[in-house]
Amino acid sequence: MKRGSSDLPTSVRPPAKRVGGARASSPPTKSSATAGRDAPSTRAAKAAERRAAIVDAALDEFTARGFAATRIDDVAKRAGVAKGTIYLHFTDKEAMFQELVRTALVPTMQRLTSQPAPGVSARQMLETFAETFLRDVAQTRRGDILRLVMAEGTRFPSLAEFHYRNVVEPGVAGIRRILELGVARGEIHAASLAQFPQLAVAPVVLSVIWQGLFGRFAPLDVQAMLRAHLDLIFGERTAP
Structure with a gap:
């Protein structure tokens, strides 16, 4: 049987003091007094x-x-x-998948869809959204979660739905707000684009699929493709 602190041999324990003829235990040390608080x-x-x-x-x-x-x-x-x-x-594998989404993707999406700084153009907002997603998700191990959903979502629709509700849906809503702002400011002339926010970040989704399937044979310059895509939406940038 293992011995705890209360099972120490008497020979190595400090002698107890006597108070009024009775044995009194030593006052608790700082370590023993805080052990209960530290342990939890x-x-x-x-x-x-x-x-x-x-x-x-x-x-x-x-x-x-x-x-x-x-x-x-x-x-x-x-x-x-x-x-x-x-x-x-x-409880099961699905619960582990849900934890992956909650811890690896949800915080990033919350950051991406937060209120932008005043004076930032709609193009800059979309660039920041797409570039951050590429850097922090698609080009990291988090991208494996996206590829997992793409590969297994049809066989396990509950995985796809959980990912949609917690990542895709808020992301699409955030992009729609950017596009509506761009239309209201006159930065985007095709007002119908706000109805299909998926189009605005199509290069990001394409890059995840392309790099996973064909990246070894034909690497894609995702940043250049993103700039070309934004030029189609906002018009080409003119040199200062």
Whole structure:
């Protein structure tokens, strides 16, 4: 049996003081007094680390095997935890996917759709949106989540719906606001464009598909394509 602090041999314990003939215990030390407060925060931090490791391992497995073929055992092995530990955090693979979306994509989308600074043109807003998405999502491991949805969404519509509700829908709404502002300011002459905000960021979506399928054979200059696309919407920029 393991020995805790209360199981220490008597010979190594500090002698207790006597007060009025009775034995009195020593006053609690600072470490023992704060242990109760520190322990929960330490446990919470370790639990958060394990949860993050599980989610990270799940993305690796989903990317390598596909959602359908990935087993909970595979995720546990890659994360370095017991299978039972997985179920302390997630009920199933879909719950892990949802956590991936919530932690890896939702914060980025919230940042992209936040209120722009005053005086920024609609073109600048779209450029910032697209370039940030490319840099922080499409060209990182977060892009694997998008490719996973594209590959598995028809077989697992609940994955596609969760991704749509939490990432695509707010993103499209943010782009629509930019386009409506551009139309109101006279920066965009095709007012109907605001009805189809997907067109404004079509190069971003295309780049995710193209680079995943054909990038090894025919790399795409996404930035140049984006500039050409924005020129079609706003007109070519003139040199100062």
